[in-house]
Amino acid sequence: MRTRHIVGAVIAALSVPVAVALPAQSHGYISTPPSRAALCAAGTVQNCGAIQWEPQSVEGPKGFPSRGPADGAICAGGNSRFAELDDPRGGGWPTTAVSAGQRLTFTWKFTARHATTGFKYYLTKAGYDATQKVTRANLEPTPFLNVPYNGTQVPSTLSHTATLPSGRTGHQVVVAVWEIADTGNAFYSCTDVRF
Template sequence: MRNRFTASLLAVGLAGVTLFTASGSAQGHGYVDSPISRQQLCGIGTVLNCGQIEWEPWSVEGLKGFPQRGPADGTICAGGNGRFSELDDPRAGSWPTTRLTAGREHTFVWRITAKHATTDFRYFVTKDGYNPTKKLTRADLEPQPFLTVPFGGVRPGATVTHSGVLPQKSGRHLIVGVWTVADTDNAFYTCSDVQF
């Protein structure tokens, strides 16, 4: 009797996982590994108390069209997704940073777990005077991306790398990476705390 009950619970659990995955809300997609993103820091346990993003660092998906559309101010790092609101918490400016050299070339690395047809990858950086103790808004960002990598609808591989020259900045900043999907209404968002 106990084995039959355990088997029934397992079957129900597997059916739930299958349904959850088939609905699209738990499917993997992608995140930035270099410079390391907030969701990756949570996923590998460097930063604790991150909520659901600890198990889904690849799932920060929101409406595309940033900065004209997309996630609301204060919810940009979580892609406007309330399940991942811990990514928008500035944590009093204590997110770990990656050291970068302004004006030098950097290779950005994305880990892709679901290969969507892609319009482009774009990178925005905060303006001089950015306050890392407050939630990110569009007003904090330079109006134009400092790097855009067109993809023309091609599906990326499991790892995407592209190089670009970093902006002339100094001090602590935030880089917002946006992976725009070509065949849906969504994009993937990632925030990387950096020190120039």
């Protein structure tokens, strides 16, 4: 009897690190051009907290921009566990060089293939100050790319190509929103670019 309790305790103790190491829910993020979550996961950006192990977990309420995460918490999807993604780091997030009118492809990596309403891509307004957190006031209210998905399940990777708007210079942020069809949530991914 005592041996059975010891064996049970050992198995329970060994299973805790495994359960803690695996994310409770896995989903998706933009891998190229690298999003803030991807940069943290790759170790390109340090001091990222939990997002370095869970780049696919930036989940928050859907309905952006009328609903969704609060201003200043958009890049983390309103999830305080990933608040490092909202820190502008003094404008120091690594950027991908782009130009107005350029065709740019965004590639999502999915770890859970949800039924999807669609994808929307927003860009910060001309004159955006990259030392400030992303808010609705410094984003264009209309997405520069809107990809309906009509409840279809996503594959393990998916790319969207968009023509980047004109009238931008310097450091800007793309906010991509992946809306899930059968839950009240969406996934948020911020990518820093330099025009």
